[in-house]
Amino acid sequence: MSVGAILCSLVVVSARNPVVSVLSLLGSFVCLAVIYLLAGFQFMAAAQLLVYAGAIMVLFLFVIMLLNLGNSAEESGPLDRALLRARRMPVVLAIGAAVFLLTLFGIETQQTVMAADPELVERGVSSLSGLAELMFSTYLLPFEAASVLLLAATIAVIVLAKRGRTQLVADTRTEVTP
Amino acid sequence: MSMILIWLLITVACYGAVIGTAALMTFAERKVSAAMQYRYGPNRVGPFGLLQPLADGVKFIFKEEVIPAGANPWIFKLAPILTALPAMLAIAVIPFTGVIGTFEGTEVLGSIANPEIGILYVLAVTGVGVYGAILGGWASNSKYSLLGGLRASAQMVSYELSLILAVLAVVATTGSLNLHEIVAGQSGWFGWNVFSQPLAFVLFLVCSYAETNRHPFDFAECEPELVGGFHTEYSSMKFAMFFIGEYTAMVVMACLTTTLFFGGYLVPFWADAPWWMGLIAFGAKTSFFLLLFIWVRWTLPRFRYDQLMHLGWKVLFPLALINIFVTGLVISFGPGAN
Numbered sequence: 001m002s003v004g005a006i007l008c009s010l011v012v013v014s015a016r017n018p019v020v021s022v023l024s025l026l027g028s029f030v031c032l033a034v035i036y037l038l039a040g041f042q043f044m045a046a047a048q049l050l051v052y053a054g055a056i057m058v059l060f061l062f063v064i065m066l067l068n069l070g071n072s073a074e075e076s077g078p079l080d081r082a083l084l085r086a087r088r089m090p091v092v093l094a095i096g097a098a099v100f101l102l103t104l105f106g107i108e109t110q111q112t113v114m115a116a117d118p119e120l121v122e123r124g125v126s127s128l129s130g131l132a133e134l135m136f137s138t139y140l141l142p143f144e145a146a147s148v149l150l151l152a153a154t155i156a157v158i159v160l161a162k163r164g165r166t167q168l169v170a171d172t173r174t175e176v177t178p
Numbered sequence: 179m180s181m182i183l184i185w186l187l188i189t190v191a192c193y194g195a196v197i198g199t200a201a202l203m204t205f206a207e208r209k210v211s212a213a214m215q216y217r218y219g220p221n222r223v224g225p226f227g228l229l230q231p232l233a234d235g236v237k238f239i240f241k242e243e244v245i246p247a248g249a250n251p252w253i254f255k256l257a258p259i260l261t262a263l264p265a266m267l268a269i270a271v272i273p274f275t276g277v278i279g280t281f282e283g284t285e286v287l288g289s290i291a292n293p294e295i296g297i298l299y300v301l302a303v304t305g306v307g308v309y310g311a312i313l314g315g316w317a318s319n320s321k322y323s324l325l326g327g328l329r330a331s332a333q334m335v336s337y338e339l340s341l342i343l344a345v346l347a348v349v350a351t352t353g354s355l356n357l358h359e360i361v362a363g364q365s366g367w368f369g370w371n372v373f374s375q376p377l378a379f380v381l382f383l384v385c386s387y388a389e390t391n392r393h394p395f396d397f398a399e400c401e402p403e404l405v406g407g408f409h410t411e412y413s414s415m416k417f418a419m420f421f422i423g424e425y426t427a428m429v430v431m432a433c434l435t436t437t438l439f440f441g442g443y444l445v446p447f448w449a450d451a452p453w454w455m456g457l458i459a460f461g462a463k464t465s466f467f468l469l470l471f472i473w474v475r476w477t478l479p480r481f482r483y484d485q486l487m488h489l490g491w492k493v494l495f496p497l498a499l500i501n502i503f504v505t506g507l508v509i510s511f512g513p514g515a516n
Contacts, residue, residue: 058334065324
């Protein structure tokens with residue numbers, strides 16, 4: 001499954017068609033969900049599918065289709081394309097290495113957390129009630145902070161969208177009046 | 179060894195029942211619509227035309243398969259599979275009946291699998307179903323298909339929210355995500371969730387019609403405007419796959435309505451009914467909701483698209499939120515609170 005996830009992620013960055021990229025990202029998410037499931041985290045797996053695969057990727061797909069990006073690489077010649085790829089390669093590698101290191105770091109921390117608090121494993125992060133109990137007692141502050149952050153992001157998006165629209169209206173008015 | 183045999187039997191029985199019902203629904207759809215319009219409907223193949231779905235299936239298999247020029251062949255082929263697969267996956271956790279018996283120390287339940295997160299699993303896999311429509315519409319390289327796919331995705335994403343919130347209210351009253359426990363929580367006089375959560379039931383029903391792309395929300399197809407919507411360019415068995423997916427999703431939704439709001443396999447006024455009575459009760463309740471699907475389709479006109487979005491975001495979504503809020507209040511401070 002992890003091999004599948006890695007293959008899918010490789011296709012995400014290498015595919016020339018943006019829709020194919022989105023689809024392979026979806027595949028990688030599904031692989032991740034299965035990994036969660038194999039590790040015993042049923043709720044995490046379902047949430048992964050429900051939120052990422054079911055909602056967020058649909059929005060991605062939606063936007064890409066509406067923007068009609070097309071195949072950007074097809075317009076240039078094969079030599080240009082190869083050059084472009086060669087130029088992108090270090091960036092991609094750097095990001096990949098960073099993500100890899102972060103993941104290693106994450107696994108390390110998780111193991112230390114698990115080792116430090118055997119009760120955590122015992123009470124069962126895998127079961128839903130155990131997870132909810134932890135989330136609303138020990139980790140209440142981070143949870144609330146994350147929700148406030150998300151709320152702030154939502155409000156910011158609304159404000160930005162509104163400003164864009166009022167400016168548009170103002171522009172059309174100035175065009176009409178003279 | 180024989181435990182595996184029993185599991186196999188249950189799996190085959192469940193899938194056979196649901197897909198068989200889905201096939202019969204295509205027949206029932208035509209027969210009921212005919213009755214409502216004072217026509218005969220299909221009556222040539224078999225007794226009362228009952229074998230019509232088989233004849234349709236054979237015809238689909240022998241039809242020529244056309245992939246339009248300029249279509250993306252891989253995604254074009256993937257889309258029908260993605261439509262049919264989620265509905266098929268969701269069948270696995272539906273509780274058709276209670277405990278059938280004890281075998282080698284293990285209780286045999288009337289469902290293929292019984293995970294702790296049952297209802298979340300159903301929501302997760304059916305949520306993936308939108309890809310079939312959106313990818314089918316995009317890969318066909320046709321403007322009607324693309325419009326159909328876009329409409330389908332926008333609609334399904336909007337209504338999925340209200341659907342999940344409606345289910346959440348039921349989960350809150352039951353205190354479990356497990357479908358068998360949700361059913362068990364509805365026993366007794368007026369124990370069905372439809373009595374304690376009438377608003378959630380109405381929301382769920384409306385949203386399930388939108389989720390399955392049925393009338394009055396069938397904007398993905400919308401014959402007068404978009405020819406056939408996202409499956410305009412499909413032919414032969416791929417077209418049939420879309421239909422199988424759609425009808426299986428309908429059966430799954432009817433099963434879910436029964437399970438969540440109408441006591442599932444519980445027989446009214448008979449607390450310790452045998453498991454086969456539960457199966458009959460479940461079948462009867464589900465059949466009613468399947469009939470309702472057809473009934474609504476041939477009675478109501480289609481919405482306009484902006485009306486659909488208005489209804490989804492400005493009526494159903496706030497109602498669902500208020501419902502959750504009130505449910506939470508009653509659970510925390512109501513008569514049963516501790």
